[in-house]
Amino acid sequence: GAGVSQSPRYKVAKRGQDVALRCDPISGHVSLFWYQQALGQGPEFLTYFQNEAQLDKSGLPSDRFFAERPEGSVSTLKIQRTQQEDSAVYLCASSLGLGQGATDTQYFGPGTRLTVL
Amino acid sequence: RKEVEQDPGPFNVPEGATVAFNCTYSNSASQSFFWYRQDCRKEPKLLMSVYSSGNEDGRFTAQLNRASQYISLLIRDSKLSDSATYLCVVSRSGTYKYIFGTGTRLKVLA
Numbered sequence: 204g205a206g207v208s209q210s211p212r213y214k215v216a217k218r219g220q221d222v223a224l225r226c227d228p229i230s231g232h233v234s235l236f237w238y239q240q241a242l243g244q245g246p247e248f249l250t251y252f253q254n255e256a257q258l259d260k261s262g263l264p265s266d267r268f269f270a271e272r273p274e275g276s277v278s279t280l281k282i283q284r285t286q287q288e289d290s291a292v293y294l295c296a297s298s299l300g301l302g303q304g305a306t307d308t309q310y311f312g313p314g315t316r317l318t319v320l
Numbered sequence: 321r322k323e324v325e326q327d328p329g330p331f332n333v334p335e336g337a338t339v340a341f342n343c344t345y346s347n348s349a350s351q352s353f354f355w356y357r358q359d360c361r362k363e364p365k366l367l368m369s370v371y372s373s374g375n376e377d378g379r380f381t382a383q384l385n386r387a388s389q390y391i392s393l394l395i396r397d398s399k400l401s402d403s404a405t406y407l408c409v410v411s412r413s414g415t416y417k418y419i420f421g422t423g424t425r426l427k428v429l430a
Contacts, residue, residue: 236417236418238420243422244423245324245422246364246407246418248417248418248419251417259417294363296418307352307411308369309366310366311363311365312363314363
């Protein structure tokens with residue numbers, strides 16, 4: 204079956220531009236996560252949705268970062284007024300959303316590689 | 321101090337060697353543990369979950385020591401195709417976010 208898909212795969216932005224990154228989770232997956240991965244580092248959590256509700260946005264680095272999932276399926280991560288330090292790979296992951304106590308495997312998309320010049 | 325710590329490597333080993341990676345975590349509330357594999361410029365993919373009793377999947381063995389807050393991955397009879405970065409992941413439970421280590425790079429040499 205189809206996995207998590209993300210678009211665009213690559214994005215080059217000039218400093219100060221706004222960008223929007225899209226994630227299509229696995230069909231039927233309730234939970235959706237965004238992570239940021241800098242070069243040579245492990246992914247770092249940005250935000251989490253359960254259906255359309257954004258339950259945790261503690262990892263968003265600044266108020267220039269905004270995420271939404273209005274119908275509980277596709278999600279968009281928006282970065283306003285991009286800065287060079289925003290250059291990274293942005294990974295989206297989805298999981299079934301089994302709830303507390305269960306080991307809930309996250310499946311990752313291929314990521315969007317953002318370069319800010 | 322990072323919540324999940326790994327030796328970044330690189331580990332360069334010959335084909336057929338046995339190699340072990342270690343990972344420590346600081347949050348005692350952690351309940352779920354995983355090893356993910358990430359190839360260059362690709363997404364992380366689940367290698368195996370880690371259970372308290374230890375578990376094995378072919379050439380791969382994972383161990384968890386809750387008292388020491390320590391996770392390990394052992395790869396036996398290394399193959400060229402095992403060359404990748406191995407990410408240690410902890411999570412509180414269920415749908416909670418993943419906390420990743422920085423990853424350990426492995427290169428298996430012919």
